[in-house]
Amino acid sequence: MRMLWLSLRTGFVELWEHKTRSFLSLLSVAIGAGVFLSSFSSIYDAHCRVRKSLELSGEGRFSLRSSYARSAEEKSVILTMGDLRAISAAMPWLYMIYPIDVSWQKMSFDGASSFYAGVAGITPDWRKRDWQYRLEGRFIDDYDVENASKVCLLILPGQLSGEDRAMRKAFMKNWSRWSGFDKYVSRNTVTPGSKVKMGRYELTVVGLLHEPPQEEDYRFRMGAQFDAVMPITTFNDMLSQDQNNVGQIVIDAGPARKVEQAKRIAQVALESRHGPIKELECEDFREVLSLQMARTVKEAMSTLALGLAALLAGGIGIMNVTLAIVFSRIKEIGIRRAIGATRGEIIMQFLTETLLLGFFGGIIGIVLGYYGVGNILLGDFSHTSKLTWWMPLISIAVAMAACLMFSLLPAYRAARLDPVEALRTE
Amino acid sequence: MSFLSCENLVKHYGGGGGGFAALRGLSFELSPSEMLAVTGPSGCGKSTLLNIVGLLDAPTSGRYLLDGRDVGALDDYRRTLLRRTDIGFIFQSFHLLPNFSLLDNVSLPMLYAGLPSREIKARGMELLASVGLGGQERKKPPQLSGGERQRVAVARALANRPRLLLADEPTGNLDSRTSADIMALLRGVCQRSGAAMLIVTHDPEVARKADRNIKMRDGRAEN
Numbered sequence: 001m002r003m004l005w006l007s008l009r010t011g012f013v014e015l016w017e018h019k020t021r022s023f024l025s026l027l028s029v030a031i032g033a034g035v036f037l038s039s040f041s042s043i044y045d046a047h048c049r050v051r052k053s054l055e056l057s058g059e060g061r062f063s064l065r066s067s068y069a070r071s072a073e074e075k076s077v078i079l080t081m082g083d084l085r086a087i088s089a090a091m092p093w094l095y096m097i098y099p100i101d102v103s104w105q106k107m108s109f110d111g112a113s114s115f116y117a118g119v120a121g122i123t124p125d126w127r128k129r130d131w132q133y134r135l136e137g138r139f140i141d142d143y144d145v146e147n148a149s150k151v152c153l154l155i156l157p158g159q160l161s162g163e164d165r166a167m168r169k170a171f172m173k174n175w176s177r178w179s180g181f182d183k184y185v186s187r188n189t190v191t192p193g194s195k196v197k198m199g200r201y202e203l204t205v206v207g208l209l210h211e212p213p214q215e216e217d218y219r220f221r222m223g224a225q226f227d228a229v230m231p232i233t234t235f236n237d238m239l240s241q242d243q244n245n246v247g248q249i250v251i252d253a254g255p256a257r258k259v260e261q262a263k264r265i266a267q268v269a270l271e272s273r274h275g276p277i278k279e280l281e282c283e284d285f286r287e288v289l290s291l292q293m294a295r296t297v298k299e300a301m302s303t304l305a306l307g308l309a310a311l312l313a314g315g316i317g318i319m320n321v322t323l324a325i326v327f328s329r330i331k332e333i334g335i336r337r338a339i340g341a342t343r344g345e346i347i348m349q350f351l352t353e354t355l356l357l358g359f360f361g362g363i364i365g366i367v368l369g370y371y372g373v374g375n376i377l378l379g380d381f382s383h384t385s386k387l388t389w390w391m392p393l394i395s396i397a398v399a400m401a402a403c404l405m406f407s408l409l410p411a412y413r414a415a416r417l418d419p420v421e422a423l424r425t426e
Numbered sequence: 427m428s429f430l431s432c433e434n435l436v437k438h439y440g441g442g443g444g445g446f447a448a449l450r451g452l453s454f455e456l457s458p459s460e461m462l463a464v465t466g467p468s469g470c471g472k473s474t475l476l477n478i479v480g481l482l483d484a485p486t487s488g489r490y491l492l493d494g495r496d497v498g499a500l501d502d503y504r505r506t507l508l509r510r511t512d513i514g515f516i517f518q519s520f521h522l523l524p525n526f527s528l529l530d531n532v533s534l535p536m537l538y539a540g541l542p543s544r545e546i547k548a549r550g551m552e553l554l555a556s557v558g559l560g561g562q563e564r565k566k567p568p569q570l571s572g573g574e575r576q577r578v579a580v581a582r583a584l585a586n587r588p589r590l591l592l593a594d595e596p597t598g599n600l601d602s603r604t605s606a607d608i609m610a611l612l613r614g615v616c617q618r619s620g621a622a623m624l625i626v627t628h629d630p631e632v633a634r635k636a637d638r639n640i641k642m643r644d645g646r647a648e649n
């Protein structure tokens with residue numbers, strides 16, 4: 001304990017006596033620690049996003065699709081509400097099952113402004129997943145589905161980050177979702193109760209779904225995007241197609257391990273109604289998920305590698321400086337040995353000195369990291385990293401560990417010096 | 427039985443039995459509070475002897491007994507522990523740490539020896555006062571004259587109340603008056619603490635003040 005205090009004291013004196021050198025060393029550690037911190041926090045950020053996305057979107061999701069015969073031997077399987085009910089009856093434990101069909105419709109308000117927008121027909125179960133909306137008004141219910149009520153909800157986009165806004169602007173002209181619909185609804189008062197004309201129908205807007213701001217939107221975006229939802233039956237009526245048709249059946253089996261079982265049971269249920277089906281048109285969400293994960297992991301690794309490389313560079317700088325310090329302090333080492341310092345105490349002294357550098361460098365690094373030196377160095381401006389309380393501690397620890405690692409060799413060299421030789425040097 | 431005895435010390439530099447023999451069979455004894463001066467031409471092995479007696483170095487052969495215990499063959503760690511409690515060094519060029527205050531310089535051996543910090547401070551002040559530097563403990567060595575620096579070095583050497591003081595030309599960098607002061611100081615210290623003292627010197631004045639002299643030539647005692 002006293003040794004530690006002695007080393008600390010010596011360390012402070014030495015650092016203070018060589019201010020320029022200490023400052024430069026501190027700076028190199030600080031930059032390293034800063035980049036590490038921001039890369040670490042961005043990785044943590046990504047990790048949290050993936051976790052939240054998983055919670056929101058579920059990991060046991062898949063969807064069944066109608067398939068259309070491409071040759072005489074093949075047979076079309078057109079999915080209907082009856083199929084959905086059969087599957088649902090076979091597996092009452094399913095977390096979620098809903099039909100969905102999407103089309104592009106001309107939408108007009110007050111008979112004046114009109115836009116092309118994506119419209120989806122669904123059932124109330126739809127809201128069990130990816131629900132990040134703030135609901136104004138009410139959602140559709142079973143009654144609406146049974147009676148094909150002429151109601152719909154509009155989805156209003158959330159605040160965009162700068163980059164996305166720029167991108168949207170570029171796409172504006174030829175991408176209908178952004179053709180002006182959101183601009184219109186944000187400028188004009190569309191409230192629950194407003195009327196909107198779609199195809200041959202006039203529908204009542206019973207609710208508005210406000211999307212969260214971009215950076216709080218954790219949904220894995222899957223499949224088509226749309227601007228309005230309505231009961232599947234209303235949707236079919238509007239398009240003058242069989243009220244029972246569904247384009248897709250989306251199923252959430254709950255945990256991922258139940259997906260295979262659910263798929264098999266669904267196939268059996270469908271075959272009992274359609275006859276043998278060679279290959280079920282099925283999209284497995286887990287594939288999308290693992291792709292997303294792999295991408296996140298890859299990004300994380302390259303970011304972390306950058307952070308570690310920065311620390312490594314700082315550490316090698318420290319090692320170099322410490323070697324030079326040992327050389328310039330041979331005499332002092334000799335004196336200390338003569339008046340009773342053991343080899344261990346000499347090692348301690350040098351390690352403590354660099355640990356001090358690591359500690360203060362780490363603290364400065366936190367400030368740098370917080371104000372985004374990492375973002376600048378990594379060229380990632382859009383990213384706003386959120387720090388949790390333990391991240392700075394980790395980056396200090398890592399900076400200290402790096403300093404420790406790189407001062408072991410110099411410290412060992414200092415301790416191995418022959419005291420007699422050390423005293424003889426001038 | 428004497429406090430310190432060396433028998434037939436041999437020191438080779440440059441590996442194994444070959445190389446240069448700086449000591450070629452030197453024997454002598456030292457009693458408590460005795461002051462022994464070692465003189466001889468340059469290169470005759472005086473500093474080599476002091477390093478061995480001071481446990482900074484090990485002899486190639488021969489016996490070195492301290493309190494009847496053979497310490498010549500101890501490993502570096504044990505030699506260090508013994509050195510820091512039982513031996514005080516005074517060097518020709520003072521060897522103070524320039525960035526530390528006088529008090530810190532004097533305290534260092536006590537810190538290494540693990541004394542309680544309150545005692546370290548008290549004794550440090552007392553030591554500085556006893557060498558005539560009371561009230562200057564905040565100064566740093568570069569602010570002092572040569573004689574004053576050597577006084578600090580003496581205070582530092584006495585810090586852990588060693589039983590053996592070793593001085594390698596302690597007056598080599600001082601004028602004759604300051605030399606006389608330092609010698610008087612050392613003499614008084616030896617008498618008061620009962621420490622034995624080995625002084626390597628070129629100065630006949632200094633040698634004359636010692637209790638006994640050894641003249642060295644080519645790694646041996648001359649008489």
Ligand SMILES: Nc1ncnc2c1ncn2[C@@H]1O[C@H](COP(=O)(O)OP(=O)(O)OP(=O)(O)O)[C@@H](O)[C@H]1O
Binds near residue numbers: 471
């Ligand atoms: N590390 C070493 N390697 C090789 N030879 C050495 C070493 N140290 C000392 N010597 C040699 O040993 C001899 C004795 O050296 P030492 O330093 O003991 O002499 P000295 O009596 O103290 O001389 P001076 O009065 O000049 O200080 C010298 O010839 C010197 O060259």
Ligand SMILES: [Mg+2]
Binds near residue numbers: 473
């Ligand atoms: Mg010498």
